[in-house]
Amino acid sequence: MENGEGPTERTARKDMTPDSAEQSDEIHWTLHVDGSAGKTGHGAGVVLHGPEGFTLEYALRLDFNASNNEAEYEALLAGLSLAMKLGAGELKVYNDSQLVVNQANGTYEAKSPRMKRYLQKVEEKLQRMGKVEILQVPRDMNNQADAL
Template sequence: MAKRVVIYLDGGARGNPGPAGTGYLIFDEEGRLLAREGRYIGFTTNNVAEYTALVQALDRARGFEAQEIAIRSDSELVVRKLNRSYKVRDKKLKPLNERVRILLYPYRKVEIQHVPREENREADELVNQAIDEALQE
């Protein structure tokens, strides 16, 4: 059981909308990798892919029973919506945003931070690998 987990996540669609994927990495407070996944999610938009990556990562993070969570994303839109700087108006994003709020509720402390793409390179690679593998099949 980790006291605190840190999630790096990314989602993307080629063509926007287009073939899309998600990727995330979850670390404990010592920086040890706890989970890593990339997944193809079909044909959708970048924003839906970003939110879907977050939902997937939060679903996985529940198993670590942490009390605190830190989320790192290079999507300014998602970060600002989660920090409530922007309202969620898109009907495709509203249910995903609600799911995120439910998944974040048990944590005593939630930190959501925008990071430069360079700091999120591995999550981005997971997205691209998932899309590439799906398109080769």
């Protein structure tokens, strides 16, 4: 994405045609988040693109045994916190986790106590922010956050 290309509404939303996506309101802030848990460690990657063309990359190492879903939520929370601190108004969030995206959007119910707590933290952050849209993208469209 160094050349400025990345997921757009055309790639993230299948119900839009390329022409209608170009006519939609431009979102100046985009956030890509990804979490990972495995034998070699647990971590999260955050990539925030700002309105003036800057990009911030943030990698975190989790110092607790996290599941993949918990690592995904940690990435989302870290990214939302960063965007809030920088005063992001309208924000588009891209994540490849079907579970986290659908829970955050209210499509899936969080069932386990841990997932409920994570979801509650995300909802609290979203209430303090402007317009935030959370979209699921294929893993290969989230490479920069995944690499972190």
